[in-house]
Amino acid sequence: MKYIFVTGGVVSSLGKGLTAAALGTLLENRGVKVTLQKFDPYLNVDPGTMSPYQHGEVYVLNDGAETDLDLGHYERFTNTKLTRFNNLTSGQVYQTVLDKERRGDYLGKTVQVIPHVTDEIQNRIHQIGELTKPDVIITEIGGTTGDIEGLPFLEAIREFALDVGYTNAIFVHVTFVPFIKAAGELKSKPTQQSVAKLREIGIAPHILVCRCEQSLTKELRQKISLFCNVPFEAVIEEKDVEHSIYEVPLMLQRERLDDLVCRLLHLDVPPANMSHWQDIIRKLIAPQHRVRIGVVGKYIGLNDAYKSVYEAISHGGIANDCGVEIEKVEAEEIEKYGAEKILKGLAGILVPGGFGERGIEGKVQAAQFARERKIPYLGLCLGMQVASIEFARHVLKLEGAHSTEFDPNTPHPVIALLDEQKKVTQKGGTMRLGAQPCQLIVGSKAAHLFGAFVINERHRHRYEFNNAYREQFEQAGLKFSGTSPDGKLVEVIELKDHPFFMASQFHPEFQSKPSAPHPLFKGFIAACHQYIHHKPL
Ligand code: GLN
Numbered sequence: 001m002k003y004i005f006v007t008g009g010v011v012s013s014l015g016k017g018l019t020a021a022a023l024g025t026l027l028e029n030r031g032v033k034v035t036l037q038k039f040d041p042y043l044n045v046d047p048g049t050m051s052p053y054q055h056g057e058v059y060v061l062n063d064g065a066e067t068d069l070d071l072g073h074y075e076r077f078t079n080t081k082l083t084r085f086n087n088l089t090s091g092q093v094y095q096t097v098l099d100k101e102r103r104g105d106y107l108g109k110t111v112q113v114i115p116h117v118t119d120e121i122q123n124r125i126h127q128i129g130e131l132t133k134p135d136v137i138i139t140e141i142g143g144t145t146g147d148i149e150g151l152p153f154l155e156a157i158r159e160f161a162l163d164v165g166y167t168n169a170i171f172v173h174v175t176f177v178p179f180i181k182a183a184g185e186l187k188s189k190p191t192q193q194s195v196a197k198l199r200e201i202g203i204a205p206h207i208l209v210c211r212c213e214q215s216l217t218k219e220l221r222q223k224i225s226l227f228c229n230v231p232f233e234a235v236i237e238e239k240d241v242e243h244s245i246y247e248v249p250l251m252l253q254r255e256r257l258d259d260l261v262c263r264l265l266h267l268d269v270p271p272a273n274m275s276h277w278q279d280i281i282r283k284l285i286a287p288q289h290r291v292r293i294g295v296v297g298k299y300i301g302l303n304d305a306y307k308s309v310y311e312a313i314s315h316g317g318i319a320n321d322c323g324v325e326i327e328k329v330e331a332e333e334i335e336k337y338g339a340e341k342i343l344k345g346l347a348g349i350l351v352p353g354g355f356g357e358r359g360i361e362g363k364v365q366a367a368q369f370a371r372e373r374k375i376p377y378l379g380l381c382l383g384m385q386v387a388s389i390e391f392a393r394h395v396l397k398l399e400g401a402h403s404t405e406f407d408p409n410t411p412h413p414v415i416a417l418l419d420e421q422k423k424v425t426q427k428g429g430t431m432r433l434g435a436q437p438c439q440l441i442v443g444s445k446a447a448h449l450f451g452a453f454v455i456n457e458r459h460r461h462r463y464e465f466n467n468a469y470r471e472q473f474e475q476a477g478l479k480f481s482g483t484s485p486d487g488k489l490v491e492v493i494e495l496k497d498h499p500f501f502m503a504s505q506f507h508p509e510f511q512s513k514p515s516a517p518h519p520l521f522k523g524f525i526a527a528c529h530q531y532i533h534h535k536p537l
Contacts, residue, residue, distance in 0.1 A: 001129050002265040003169040005157045006140040007205070009194030010176035014211050015248075017070030019174050019238060020140045021077035022248040026258035027136055028078050029272035035134040036074040037086045038067070039121065040142040041149040045091040049428050056304025060458045060510050061086075064434025070140060072308050076513045077249070085131060088124045090149060096120055113152050121156035136265070145173075146197050158202045170264050173198060173205035174238075177212040177220070186214060188224050195228040206264055207234045207257070215239060234260060244284045244314070246514050250274060280318055280514045287323035291528045293348040296366040298359040300328040309352045309380065312512035316521030322529050331359030331366070339369035348376035348500075348528035351383030353460070353507060357406045364390045371501055376527040378520060379503025381461055384493060385415045387503045388465055388473070395476050396469075405463050416466045418489075424462075432459050436484065438491040438506065444481030445502065446492045449523040454485070457506035464505065465490035500527030 004023070008016040017038070024034045040047075047055045048066035059072040065084030075082055097120055101111050128137055141157065143150040161169035175191040191210065198205060208230055210216060216224075221235040228235075236255045241247040252258065253272060262269055293313070299305035310326060317324040327346060334342050343349060349370040351363050363382070367390040370377035379387045385403055392401035392414045400407075403415030424430045435456045440447040447453055467488070470480060482492030482504070495501035502520065512518035 001134070001164075001168070002136045002267065003125065003161070003164060004136060004138045004172060004261065004265075005161070005169065006138060006172045006174060007145055007154070007198065007203070008141070008143070008174050009145045009197070010190040012144050014174050014176055015238075015245075016140055016142075016174045017068075017073045018077075018245055018248055019172075019209055019252070020070070020138050021073035022252050023172070023257060023261065024074065024078040024080070024138055025249040025277070026253055026272045026274075027261070027267075028080075029274055029277075030258065030262065030267075030269040032136055032262075032267060032269055033134045034078060034136045034138060035080045035086070035128060035132045036071075036078065036082075036138045036140065037088070037125070037128050038070050038074075038140045038142060039124075039153045040068055040087065040089045041147065041153055042089055042142075043091045043094070043149075044089060045095060045428060046087070046089060048431075052299045052302060052305035056302070057307045058460070059308060060433060060460050060507065062435040062456075062458065064429075066429065066433065066460070068142065069304060069307050070142075072311070072510070073245075075510075076311060080132070080134070083131070085124065085128055088121065090152070093117055093120045093152075114155060117152045118156040118159060121153055122160050125160060135267070145194050151201070154198070154201055154203060161203075167264075167266050170206040170261065171198075171203055172207045172209060172261075174209045174211060177210045177216065177224075179212065179214050186212060186216065186220055188220055188227065191224055192227045199229075205230060207236060207260060209236045209238050209252075209257070211238050211240075213240050236260075244281065246277070246280055246284060249277060250281065276515065283318045283321050284314065284323070287317065287321050289320065289322040289529055289533075290325065291322055291347040291525065291532055292325040292327055292345075293350060293525075293528055294327045294329045294343055294346040294366070295350045295352060296329045296331050296334065296343075296363055297352050298331050298354055298356075300330045306352050308507075308509040308512070309350070311514075312509035312518055312521045313350070313525070315512045315514050315517035316523075316525035318514055319517035319522040320525045320529060322525055324525060324528075329366070331362030334362035334365050335359070339365045343369050343375075346375065347532035348378070348524060350378045350524070351380070351386055351503075352509075353381035353383065355382070355405075360386065360406055364393070367391075368394055371495065371498065374498055374531075376500040376524060376531050377498075377502070378500075378524040380509060381459075381505060381507055384490075384503035384505050385463060385465075387493065387501070388414050388478075391473060391476070391478055392469065395478075396472055398469075403463055412469070414466050414469050415463050418462060418464045421462045431462050434458055436506070438482045439485045439487075440492065441479070441481045444479060444492075445494050445500075445523075446481040446520075449502075449519040451519070455482075457491075457504065457508060458510045459506050461505060465493075499531060500524065
C-alpha cells in the first residue's frame with residue numbers, strides 16, 4: 001500500500017481538500033484504487049456541534065458520521081466509499097486514549113503524546129487500509145503547518161513514513177505564493193518559511209503545490225526549488241480556477257502532478273483518461289442554456305455553509321447542459337422587504353436545511369411565493385418542513401401552524417420531534433443521521449425522477465412531519481410521495497397542482513456528483529429551465 005500525506009502551509013482555506021480530492025481523481029483515472037482521509041486537529045469529537053460560522057457545512061456520510069466538508073470533495077471527485085473512519089479529530093484520538101487509560105491498557109506507564117497519541121493516529125491510517133484495501137491512501141492533515149494543535153499529527157505521519165519507507169509514502173505540501181500588487185511580484189518567502197517549519201520537525205516535502213493568483217515564472221519555480229529543497233519539476237502550480245473547482249484535476253494533470261506522484265511511489269500505471277471530466281467542464285463553462293435560481297438560507301454570506309447544496313445545483317446544471325447562476329438570498333431580507341421584491345424573476349427557489357429560528361418566516365414566505373406563483377421549488381430537510389408549515393397556514397388555514405422546534409406551544413404542530421428524539425439529552429451525534437431507506441409512491445413525480453421505488457438517502461434532523469395532519473394535507477392536494485418503508489416517517493412531499501414543488505426530509509445534496517448528478521437536482525434544474533422559457537411541462 002502507498003501513502004500520500006497532504007499538509008498545508010502559510011494560510012488556511014488554501015483548498016488543500018480540493019487538491020487532495022483532485023489528485024484522487026487523477027489517480028483513479030489511472031486505474032489506481034484510492035481512498036482519502038482527513039485528520040482534523042480540533043478537540044471536538046466531530047464537527048456536528050459546531051456552527052457553520054466556525055466550520056462551514058457538516059457533511060454527512062452513509063453511516064451517519066458527521067464530518068468535515070472536505071469529505072464532500074472526496075466523494076464528489078472520486079468513487080471512494082467513505083465511513084466514519086475517514087475523518088479523525090484530536091477529540092476522537094484523546095477520547096480513545098483516555099478510554100484505554102481508564103481500562104488499564106497502559107497500566108504502569110505514563111500516557112504521553114508521543115507515543116500514545118501518535119500511535120493512535122497511525123492506527124487510523126492502518127485501519128483505513130484494512131477496511132478499504134486501496135492501492136493508495138491520501139491523508140490530508142487539517143490546519144496550517146506551525147499550529148500547535150497540529151503537531152501530534154505531523155509527528156505521527158513522520159514516523160509512519162519512516163516505518164513504511166520513502167518509496168511507499170510521500171509528502172505533498174500545499175502552500176501559498178502571494179502576489180504583492182505594489183511590487184508587481186509573486187513572493188516565495190512564506191513558502192520557504194512554511195517548508196522550513198516542516199523540515200524542523202523532520203518532514204521534507206517531496207512536492208510543493210503552489211496556490212497562486214498568477215502563474216509562477218520559471219525563475220520563481222527555480223527559487224522555490226532551491227530554497228525549499230525540492231526538484232524543479234516538483235514545484236507545481238495551482239492557480240485559482242476561472243470557472244469551476246472541477247477544473248482542478250485537469251490543471252494538476254497539465255502540471256504532471258500525477259506523473260510525479262506515480263514515479264515517486266513506483267506506481268506503474270497508464271496515463272489518466274480525463275475525457276469524461278473534460279465533458280463535464282465543457283458543460284460548466286459553455287452551457288447551452290442558462291437559468292438563475294434563488295437559494296434562501298440564513299448563512300448566505302458564508303459560501304462554505306451550503307457547500308454541498310451549491311455543488312449539487314451545479315451538477316443539476318451539468319445534467320441539463322444548463323449554467324445555473326445562484327442568487328444567494330438571506331431569509332431575513334424576505335421578512336424585511338417581502339418575497340415579491342426579493343424573489344421576483346427567479347427561475348426556481350431552493351430552501352436548504354437549517355436549524356434555529358432566525359429567518360424562518362422568510363423561508364416560509366419563499367415557499368408560499370413558489371407555491372402560489374407556480375415557480376419550481378426544491379426544499380431540503382428544513383426546506384420540506386417550512387413548505388409543510390406554509391401549506392398548513394395558508395391552504396389548510398391552520399392559523400399559527402409551526403414546528404415545535406420554533407414554537408413549542410403552537411396550536412398546530414405540523415412538524416414535531418421524532419419519537420426516537422424525545423428521550424435524547426446529549427447534543428453530539430444524536431440526530432437521525434445517515435442513509436435510511438425511503439419508499440416512493442407509484443405514479444409520483446419523485447418516483448419518476450429517481451426511476452426507482454426504493455432509494456437510500458442521507459439524513460440529519462430531529463423533527464419530522466406530524467402524521468396527525470397527513471389526511472388533511474392529502475385532501476388539499478399535497479402528495480406524500482416518499483415515506484420510510486414502514487410508512488411512518490414522511491420523506492418526500494410534492495404538490496399535485498404545480499409544475500415542480502418537491503421537498504425531502506433527507507439531504508439529496510450529499511450524494512450528488514458532477515459525474516452522477518442527483519435526480520432531484522437534475523429534475524429541479526430541468527423544471528427551472530422549462531419554467532423560465534415558458535414551455536409546458
Ligand atoms: N432543524 C430541523 C430538524 O432538526 C431541520 C434539520 C435540517 O435541515 N438538517 O429537524
